[in-house]
Amino acid sequence: MAVIEARDGNFAQEVLNADKPVLVDFWAEWCMPCRMMAPVVDQIAEEHPEIKVVKLNVDENPLIASTYRIMSIPTLGIFKDGKMVDKVIGVTPKQHLLNKILQYVD
Template identity: 50%
Template sequence: MSAINISKNNFRTEVLQSEKPVLLDFWAPWCGPCRMVVPLVEEIAEERTDIKVAKINVDEEPELAAQFQIMSIPTLMVVKNGTVVNQAMGARPKEQILAML
């Protein structure tokens, strides 16, 4: 399964009410480091059925970016049971992203 695009319309059901942990990628198309992380996030989405992988475009969803106080992108978060349990800013290798889970 590929990563789900998150908007304010589906955020509650896809992230906060998810029964699985959610790996959230805050990104923007103009961001170079974000473009480095996207293929890794998509790989994880394909490989891991035990988690949900989702992306939030900060240009299209400024309210969600503000809600999570996103100051730098890419920012990766792990949300379990509606709570942020891990967070990292900047591009990371796949192993470090998986270690966040």
């Protein structure tokens, strides 16, 4: 499954109303650690159809970033049933991130 771009305007539809766990990559264009995480996030999206993967550029979507108090990027938020249930901040090994999110898959 491809990574979906979320914005302030479609965040509820893409993330909060999703029927499966969602991994949200809060990132910015200028953020080098975010660029390091991008291939990991893309791989998870391709390899795990049971997880919805969404990217949200914090510079272009400040409302959502402030709503979830995103202070450091990359922040990888895990959403289930319309709530952020967990998050990982910073560059993280793929398996660690997968272990975190897979516990929310039914």
